[in-house]
Amino acid sequence: MAFQHTHLLGIEDLTREDILTVLETADSFLEVSSREVKKVPVLRGKTIVNLFMEPSTRTRSSFELASKRLSADIINFSKQTSAVVKGESLRDTIENLESMQTDAIIIRHEASGSPHYIASFCRSHVINAGDGTHEHPTQALLDAFTIRQKKKRLEGLKVVIVGDCVNSRVAKSNILCLTRLGARVTLAGPPAFVPEQLKSLGADIEYNLDKALESADVVMMLRIQMERMQKNCFPSLREYAQLFSLTPQRMNRAKKRAILMHPGPINKGIELTSEMASSDRSVILKQVENGVAVRMAILYLLLGGKEREITA
Amino acid sequence: MEEKIKARVMDSKKIKRAFQRITTEIVERNRDLNELVIVGIRTRGVFIAKRIQQLIKTMEEASVPLGILDITLYRDDFSELEPQHIIKKTEIPFDIAGKDVVLVDDVIFTGRTTRAAMDSLFDLGRPRSIQLLVFIDRGHRELPIQPDYIGKFLPTSRREKVKVRLKEIDKIDEVLITEPVKI
Numbered sequence: 196m197a198f199q200h201t202h203l204l205g206i207e208d209l210t211r212e213d214i215l216t217v218l219e220t221a222d223s224f225l226e227v228s229s230r231e232v233k234k235v236p237v238l239r240g241k242t243i244v245n246l247f248m249e250p251s252t253r254t255r256s257s258f259e260l261a262s263k264r265l266s267a268d269i270i271n272f273s274k275q276t277s278a279v280v281k282g283e284s285l286r287d288t289i290e291n292l293e294s295m296q297t298d299a300i301i302i303r304h305e306a307s308g309s310p311h312y313i314a315s316f317c318r319s320h321v322i323n324a325g326d327g328t329h330e331h332p333t334q335a336l337l338d339a340f341t342i343r344q345k346k347k348r349l350e351g352l353k354v355v356i357v358g359d360c361v362n363s364r365v366a367k368s369n370i371l372c373l374t375r376l377g378a379r380v381t382l383a384g385p386p387a388f389v390p391e392q393l394k395s396l397g398a399d400i401e402y403n404l405d406k407a408l409e410s411a412d413v414v415m416m417l418r419i420q421m422e423r424m425q426k427n428c429f430p431s432l433r434e435y436a437q438l439f440s441l442t443p444q445r446m447n448r449a450k451k452r453a454i455l456m457h458p459g460p461i462n463k464g465i466e467l468t469s470e471m472a473s474s475d476r477s478v479i480l481k482q483v484e485n486g487v488a489v490r491m492a493i494l495y496l497l498l499g500g501k502e503r504e505i506t507a
Numbered sequence: 508m509e510e511k512i513k514a515r516v517m518d519s520k521k522i523k524r525a526f527q528r529i530t531t532e533i534v535e536r537n538r539d540l541n542e543l544v545i546v547g548i549r550t551r552g553v554f555i556a557k558r559i560q561q562l563i564k565t566m567e568e569a570s571v572p573l574g575i576l577d578i579t580l581y582r583d584d585f586s587e588l589e590p591q592h593i594i595k596k597t598e599i600p601f602d603i604a605g606k607d608v609v610l611v612d613d614v615i616f617t618g619r620t621t622r623a624a625m626d627s628l629f630d631l632g633r634p635r636s637i638q639l640l641v642f643i644d645r646g647h648r649e650l651p652i653q654p655d656y657i658g659k660f661l662p663t664s665r666r667e668k669v670k671v672r673l674k675e676i677d678k679i680d681e682v683l684i685t686e687p688v689k690i
Contacts, residue, residue: 232630235580
């Protein structure tokens with residue numbers, strides 16, 4: 196059960212056992228958030244930097260709350276209000292922050308691989324909070340946690356991920372995480388969003404949503420990411436919505452007790468109707484709640500315990 | 508590290524008698540059993556707490572609530588622990604505010620576990636009082652903490668270890684003193 200990592204850069208570095216350790220630990224941290232005093236002293240005196248170069252509501256506040264509930268000190272840093280707008284480079288930014296004795300850097304960046312680059316020179320623990328179109332490991336871990344909480348297992352479940360998988364770091368981390376835990380993942384969307392190459396990650400591909408939803412245990416809808424799409428990816432939003440929006444009728448093709456997930460933020464009326472988002476199938480807000488416990492687990496597993504030597 | 512058994516200081520009979528005496532002491536001191544709650548510290552404190560709860564029930568026909576405390580997140584020697592000390596759940600399904608809490612652990616040594624447990628309890632509510640029950644007091648305190656109920660006082664050297672073994676997890680009731688084997 197040992198978790199021997201210095202950084203959390205992606206699910207690709209984690210074994211099945213590592214993932215299970217995170218989920219077990221998160222289970223215990225769930226209790227802390229239900230207390231009247233939602234705080235334990237375990238990371239007292241640690242300094243964490245929340246470095247967000249892209250906008251975020253959930254991930255950023257979730258990491259902030261997780262740090263605070265473990266008694267760490269956290270500073271929030273966003274692109275718009277920093278010297279990055281004056282042209283300071285990423286490396287300079289990190290080195291300057293680190294000289295103020297930070298213990299961990301949580302980074303979201305539009306460039307894939309930036310957390311790996313930072314980890315190559317910095318002394319702090321690096322946590323990837325989403326890098327470009329590459330990975331978003333804590334989202335996948337909290338999704339796996341939520342599925343396990345609702346379905347009591349992951350082995351043999353059919354999980355359908357619908358939407359722009361090729362541009363989605365959430366989809367990639369989830370494919371890696373869920374298949375490692377024994378679930379079967381099917382990707383659904385128009386061909387431009389679910390190209391054949393994604394099969395190499397261990398997922399099946401289905402271009403017809405109705406077919407894909409057949410006997411699904413979990414339906415995970417992705418956001419259409421306008422900011423990451425190249426032109427002419429699909430003809431129109433309206434057409435996409437007609438073919439791939441999750442409606443109550445479509446959801447009925449999945450298993451009776453199938454759950455609906457979405458990493459947020461939702462484009463209501465495009466990938467999902469408002470009605471579906473607030474239906475009793477939806478565990479979307481549970482995902483957000485569990486996110487804090489999962490991030491507490493990650494921070495504890497990386498920063499708690501004996502200080503290990505970090506090799507550059 | 509290999510260890511050898513130096514002495515077997517209590518067997519199941521002695522352990523049973525100690526439990527009965529401690530329970531009597533708790534009942535004598537706490538006239539209002541309605542305000543009493545028991546909280547066991549993981550791992551063995553929980554089994555000791557369960558036995559006390561059962562004995563109070565047979566002796567006084569009173570059911571006293573039982574909670575479980577995991578103090579890993581409150582330890583002061585945290586960074587000296589092995590990196591992956593697995594965290595288990597704290598399960599206290601009742602309000603401890605205004606209650607008389609009997610905090611239960613198997614062995615008291617430096618007193619640091621008790622300190623951590625008290626901090627943890629205060630984050631859950633403000634009890635009216637906390638009383639400390641330990642099955643073995645082995646001396647060598649580093650903090651000003653003394654138990655209210657003791658199964659047995661056992662003077663030891665720092666090198667030695669005290670093992671309280673309980674049927675529930677160890678298949679046998681006994682208390683052992685062990686020592687690491689010199690190589």
